[in-house]
Amino acid sequence: MEKNEFTKKAYKNSQFLESHEARSLRILSEYLEPLKRLNEWKVNNTILFLGSSRAEPEEKDSPLTKYYWEAEELSYYLVQWAIKLKQKGKNFVICTGGGPGIMEAANRGACRAEGKSIGMNISLPEEQYLNRYISPELSFIFHYFFMRKFWLAYKAKAVIAFPGGYGTLDEVFETLTLVQTNKISRDHLIILLYGEEYWRKVINFDELLKYKTISPEDLKLFFYSSDPKEAFSILKEKLIKFL
Numbered sequence: 001m002e003k004n005e006f007t008k009k010a011y012k013n014s015q016f017l018e019s020h021e022a023r024s025l026r027i028l029s030e031y032l033e034p035l036k037r038l039n040e041w042k043v044n045n046t047i048l049f050l051g052s053s054r055a056e057p058e059e060k061d062s063p064l065t066k067y068y069w070e071a072e073e074l075s076y077y078l079v080q081w082a083i084k085l086k087q088k089g090k091n092f093v094i095c096t097g098g099g100p101g102i103m104e105a106a107n108r109g110a111c112r113a114e115g116k117s118i119g120m121n122i123s124l125p126e127e128q129y130l131n132r133y134i135s136p137e138l139s140f141i142f143h144y145f146f147m148r149k150f151w152l153a154y155k156a157k158a159v160i161a162f163p164g165g166y167g168t169l170d171e172v173f174e175t176l177t178l179v180q181t182n183k184i185s186r187d188h189l190i191i192l193l194y195g196e197e198y199w200r201k202v203i204n205f206d207e208l209l210k211y212k213t214i215s216p217e218d219l220k221l222f223f224y225s226s227d228p229k230e231a232f233s234i235l236k237e238k239l240i241k242f243l
Contacts, residue, residue: 051102051162075109107133
């Protein structure tokens, strides 16, 4: 005799699992499943790339195009270097939000260097596609923004923020807040704002200091760079302490 909907085991009941009452189980799943998979693939830590999803590799009139290729180049340098470290497990694995633009560029650079890279996408009403350069086994799709943001930051030893819009600014300020409040130790995370001209125009940190809404030491939570080779040199020197 076939089991009806009332005799299903709870963990096999999709109607229940998608209900309001089971939200805590869905949230927990978005913590435990990535944890299991990252451990299986021995990902010790990551380098997180942030930036606009609107950056296109071939759009000649866009000011974002150059940042696409500079993100690709910086990612390539970092992965080439990290592969040669030959530590137990995988260190400094490139991680992105999994979509197009700067995210695609960073995954693309890792792919060119023949390294693994992570993509942590989010399901949206207008679907954001997973870019084709992510390692399939390290491709994730989240329902909850806060769980995605947790995993983007949790294993990161460096956050590299390229020019971007609301989403990038949100992630940059949240990261700065976590470090400022010591929820993430200042000694355990490197923050690089890539594209100094852009960031100085978009965020006037000096005015924040003038109005005393931040402290002078808060300006030391990050540094700028506008050149892939320079950024790589600085990051390499700072990252080596985490091994």
